[in-house]
Amino acid sequence: MSEHVEGPIGVVPALVRSAFLVNSVYVNSAREYGLTQQQGQLLCVLMAQPYGMGELGAVLGLAKSSLTGLVDRSERNGLVQRQDDPQDSRAVRVALTRRGAKLAEEFYAETCRRVEVLATGLAPGERDTLAALLGRVVTDNKVPTVFL
Amino acid sequence: MSEHVEGPIGVVPALVRSAFLVNSVYVNSAREYGLTQQQGQLLCVLMAQPYGMGELGAVLGLAKSSLTGLVDRSERNGLVQRQDDPQDSRAVRVALTRRGAKLAEEFYAETCRRVEVLATGLAPGERDTLAALLGRVVTDNKVPTVFL
DNA sequence: CCCCGGTAGTTCGTTCTGCGAATTTGTTAC
DNA sequence: GTAACAAATTCGCAGAACGAACTACCGGGG
Numbered sequence: 293m294s295e296h297v298e299g300p301i302g303v304v305p306a307l308v309r310s311a312f313l314v315n316s317v318y319v320n321s322a323r324e325y326g327l328t329q330q331q332g333q334l335l336c337v338l339m340a341q342p343y344g345m346g347e348l349g350a351v352l353g354l355a356k357s358s359l360t361g362l363v364d365r366s367e368r369n370g371l372v373q374r375q376d377d378p379q380d381s382r383a384v385r386v387a388l389t390r391r392g393a394k395l396a397e398e399f400y401a402e403t404c405r406r407v408e409v410l411a412t413g414l415a416p417g418e419r420d421t422l423a424a425l426l427g428r429v430v431t432d433n434k435v436p437t438v439f440l
Numbered sequence: 441m442s443e444h445v446e447g448p449i450g451v452v453p454a455l456v457r458s459a460f461l462v463n464s465v466y467v468n469s470a471r472e473y474g475l476t477q478q479q480g481q482l483l484c485v486l487m488a489q490p491y492g493m494g495e496l497g498a499v500l501g502l503a504k505s506s507l508t509g510l511v512d513r514s515e516r517n518g519l520v521q522r523q524d525d526p527q528d529s530r531a532v533r534v535a536l537t538r539r540g541a542k543l544a545e546e547f548y549a550e551t552c553r554r555v556e557v558l559a560t561g562l563a564p565g566e567r568d569t570l571a572a573l574l575g576r577v578v579t580d581n582k583v584p585t586v587f588l
Numbered sequence: 589c590c591c592c593g594g595t596a597g598t599t600c601g602t603t604c605t606g607c608g609a610a611t612t613t614g615t616t617a618c
Numbered sequence: 619g620t621a622a623c624a625a626a627t628t629c630g631c632a633g634a635a636c637g638a639a640c641t642a643c644c645g646g647g648g
Contacts, residue, residue, distance in 0.1 A: 303567045304555045305588040306574035307462050313583045314459035316501055328633065345597060353464055358635045360598055365633070382596045382643045407452045413580035414573060419451045422573040425566055426454035432561035435461045440453040476604065493626060506606045508627055513604075530614045530625045 314407060321403040325395060331366055332403075335388065335396035336439055338372060342387035351436040371395060462555060469551040473543060479514055480551075483536065483544035484587055486520060490535035499584040519543060 315329075322332035330352075337343065337351055349359050363386055366372045371392035377383035388396060411419050463477075470480035478500075485491065485499055497507050511534055514520045519540030525531035536544060559567050 300568070301571055301575035301578075302588075303559050303571035303574075304552050306571045306578065307458065307555055307558065308466070308551075308587040309578040309583050309585070310455065310574045311459040311462035311466070312586050313578055313581055314455050315463060318456070318459070330634065346595085354634090355636055356597065357599080357637075361634070364598095377596095380596075380644070382641095384597070403456075404452050407455055410455065410577055410581055411451050413576055418573055420448070421569060422577075423449055423451035423454045425562060425570040425573075426451075426458045427449035428561055429558055429570075430449075430454065430457045430461055433461055433558055435457050437457070438460050439456040440450075478605070494624085502605090503607055504626065505608075505628080509605075512627095525625095528615070528625075530612095532626070 313410065317406050317410065318403060321406055322399065325399045325402070326369075327395075327399060330362055331369075331371070332399055333438055334362060334366055335371060335392060336400055337437075338386065338388045339393070339396050339400065340437075342375070342385040344377065344383050344385055346383075348386060351438065353436070366392070461558065465554050465558065466551060469554055470547065473547045473550070474517075475543075475547060478510055479517075479519070480547055481586055482510060482514055483519060483540060484548055485585075486534065486536045487541070487544050487548065488585075490523070490533040492525065492531050492533055494531075496534060499586065501584070514540070 318332065319329045322329050325332070327335070333352060334348070337348065343351070345356060345359055345363070348354075348363075349356050352359070354362070363372060363374065367374065370389055372386050373389050375385045375387055377385050411422065414422065466480065467477045470477050473480070475483070481500060482496070485496065491499065493504060493507055493511070496502075496511075497504050500507070502510070511520060511522065515522065518537055520534050521537050523533045523535055525533050559570065562570065
């Protein structure tokens with residue numbers, strides 16, 4: 293058959309494959325906390341502060357109508373709550389409930405732990421290099437802060 | 441308010457955020473070819489060779505029952521076809537149709553282009569370093585080859 | 589004061605995703 | 619040849635995501 297020499301992997305496949313890897317870790321971690329990936333993301337974003345639906349849509353990259361459902365389900369599960377915006381009675385602020393905040397902390401910590409494990413094959417200096425390079429990639433491309 | 445010193449980003453958030461970034465590029469690219477992310481992944485995997493449903497489930501990380509639907513929809517769209525396995529009449533080999541192969545090539549190329557753009561802020565040597573480090577992460581963690 | 593354009597969210601209908609449990613069909617090992 | 623196992627599919631269900639249409643409300647003229 294073919295030779296499978298592989299050689300050095302290109303930066304594109306490296307990025308794509310690591311993305312799938314990290315994603316699957318994220319999904320599995322969420323699952324064990326009774327969350328879907330999207331619910332986990334929502335909780336992580338809300339850990340920083342409450343947001344309006346519009347802002348959430350921008351941060352998570354979702355249409356308004358998609359968000360309504362996600363927040364509905366999370367609210368039904370007692371993880372977030374809609375609060376009236378005192379300035380604007382059309383608007384809504386979505387905030388973590390006490391239970392949601394607790395779960396978010398736990399999920400976040402566990403997910404960090406698992407992602408960290410992925411990089412244990414690298415020496416500490418290599419990890420720093422990787423972090424610096426990837427950090428530039430994400431800042432160069434203005435990724436909304438969905439984590440940390 | 442808070443200081444926002446940021447400092448060097450950690451390897452964990454760097455991995456997570458780059459994963460979301462790459463993922464959104466992938467999703468958008470797929471969308472423009474009339475594909476969902478999952479359909480795009482299926483096509484990319486099948487570019488290498490036909491697979492049985494079981495193998496596909498392992499590679500894509502899906503339950504068998506999830507795969508049936510994905511292949512059904514892709515088949516309905518004329519992108520893949522089920523072929524009888526000559527060795528085992530229970531089994532099925534899923535292969536790209538001519539149209540599916542063409543679309544897969546185009547989608548794959550365009551996605552590569554877009555992911556490459558993400559790293560244009562890095563010098564060539566830095567890209568190589570990034571590729572090497574990420575490459576080790578993915579091989580250390582035995583990611584199924586979903587790309588390339 | 590009222591109306592009007594824009595904004596914040598929700599509702600509705602649809603498609604796709606993903607799972608587990610149960611089922612069908614076929615293989616293989618004994 | 620039958621019993622155990624394996625490959626797919628079917629079914630029912632819940633979540634995710636979208637666009638279009640809608641409601642409610644904020645502003646700023648006139």
